[in-house]
Amino acid sequence: MAVGPAWAAAGACRRVLQRAFSLHKAHSVKNMETTLQLVRNIIPPLTSKKHKGQDGRIGIVGGCQEYTGAPYFAAISALKVGADLSHVFCTQEAAPVIKSYSPELIVHPVLDRPSAVPNVEEWLPRLHALVVGPGLGRDDTLLENVKGILEASKARDIPIVIDADGLWLVAQHPALIQGYRKAVLTPNHVEFSRLSEAVLRDPVDGSDHREAVRRLSQALGNVTVVQKGERDVISDGEQVLECAQEGSSRRCGGQGDLLSGALGVLVHWALHAGPEKTNGSSPLLLAAMGACSLVRQCSRQAFQKHGRSTTTTDMIAEVGPAFRILFET
Ligand SMILES: NC(=O)C1=CN([C@@H]2O[C@H](COP(=O)(O)OP(=O)(O)OC[C@H]3O[C@@H](n4cnc5c(N)ncnc54)[C@H](O)[C@@H]3O)[C@@H](O)[C@H]2O)[C@@H](O)CC1
Ligand SMILES: Nc1ncnc2c1ncn2[C@@H]1O[C@H](COP(=O)(O)OP(=O)(O)OP(=O)(O)O)[C@@H](O)[C@H]1O
Numbered sequence: 001m002a003v004g005p006a007w008a009a010a011g012a013c014r015r016v017l018q019r020a021f022s023l024h025k026a027h028s029v030k031n032m033e034t035t036l037q038l039v040r041n042i043i044p045p046l047t048s049k050k051h052k053g054q055d056g057r058i059g060i061v062g063g064c065q066e067y068t069g070a071p072y073f074a075a076i077s078a079l080k081v082g083a084d085l086s087h088v089f090c091t092q093e094a095a096p097v098i099k100s101y102s103p104e105l106i107v108h109p110v111l112d113r114p115s116a117v118p119n120v121e122e123w124l125p126r127l128h129a130l131v132v133g134p135g136l137g138r139d140d141t142l143l144e145n146v147k148g149i150l151e152a153s154k155a156r157d158i159p160i161v162i163d164a165d166g167l168w169l170v171a172q173h174p175a176l177i178q179g180y181r182k183a184v185l186t187p188n189h190v191e192f193s194r195l196s197e198a199v200l201r202d203p204v205d206g207s208d209h210r211e212a213v214r215r216l217s218q219a220l221g222n223v224t225v226v227q228k229g230e231r232d233v234i235s236d237g238e239q240v241l242e243c244a245q246e247g248s249s250r251r252c253g254g255q256g257d258l259l260s261g262a263l264g265v266l267v268h269w270a271l272h273a274g275p276e277k278t279n280g281s282s283p284l285l286l287a288a289m290g291a292c293s294l295v296r297q298c299s300r301q302a303f304q305k306h307g308r309s310t311t312t313t314d315m316i317a318e319v320g321p322a323f324r325i326l327f328e329t
């Protein structure tokens with residue numbers, strides 16, 4: 001007989017929780033829409049008055065014997081999002097392979113030379129943003145060169161997106177980006193745990209993603225962190241945003257590279273747009289929300305056409321249409 005009231009109480013509790021959940025969901029959708037509206041503001045208009053390079057000259061640091069796809073995906077995505085020029089700084093062996101994927105990329109075979117740092121430094125005055133890590137590998141000599149490139153880029157105040165093996169390097173030497181407000185880190189699940197353990201020295205609390213991302217960002221001196229996953233969680237150590245744009249269930253390799261390349265461009269646009277366009281919001285948070293939404297929309301569209309056989313190349317073909325749907329309609 002006691003079963004009746006207990007059931008009723010459980011039912012009421014479930015309804016309260018469902019209502020709270022749907023309110024939270026509605027709230028996040030509203031926040032996402034407000035943020036996407038600001039992302040639309042930072043997109044530079046296409047006019048006949050501009051010269052080549054004005055809408056973005058992006059550098060990708062990565063590409064070695066094993067990984068040539070990742071830097072290609074990042075560099076071509078930057079162009080497809082709307083950058084004018086995309087440079088890849090990779091090892092000598094990787095360069096002809098990456099060049100052969102696309103005539104649109106400018107490829108510098110310098111990363112394993114003893115002169116790597118000055119060779120890249122020469123180009124820095126001409127770059128608006130750097131994406132460090134896709135397909136970099138973990139060779140000690142290369143990582144040592146990348147340390148020098150990071151220091152030189154920071155000295156010039158260049159925005160830096162750090163992904164993949166660049167995050168491996170940061171986990172070994174967090175001081176490399178500590179407090180650099182123009183850095184954005186884009187860890188996947190495993191990279192996030194590795195970074196958190198290195199920086200916070202305790203295991204990640206899997207029950208509260210938002211707080212875990214906020215804490216990591218704060219511990220790194222408010223560097224923006226984008227934790228990729230079922231929902232992307234983005235924080236600058238103060239605010240926390242979530243990107244729940246519908247994507248797909250396809251988890252093929254290379255989607256993170258697409259994100260890092262797209263983000264390189266959006267970070268430049270957001271910083272360049274100025275405070276009237278960003279309306280007091282953090283430019284890097286806006287850029288991150290824009291890039292995450294775009295990649296997920298590409299994934300959704302590619303999956304509708306190709307289903308299980310969807311690959312990152314199919315997603316890159318969707319960048320133009322996805323961009324129009326999200327930001328230009
Ligand atoms: N075509 C290419 O050239 C590609 C090269 N890539 C490069 O490959 C190198 C290594 O990158 P990895 O991402 O493999 O990094 P790691 O070598 O740190 O491996 C991470 C491992 O974690 C696993 N993992 C990922 N997400 C997970 C999750 N949510 N839960 C549990 N396990 C998860 C992955 O399957 C992978 O085996 C980087 O340089 C990266 O840029 C990748 O970007 C993929 C495409
Ligand atoms: N479970 C998921 N559901 C929906 N989207 C996801 C999921 N996991 C990741 N994504 C999306 O896929 C994209 C890439 O994230 P992922 O975690 O695969 O990066 P990655 O492991 O670095 O990829 P890469 O293979 O390029 O290295 C992000 O835009 C993210 O939003």
Ligand SMILES: [Mg+2]
Nearest residue numbers: 164188256257
């Ligand atoms: Mg990755």
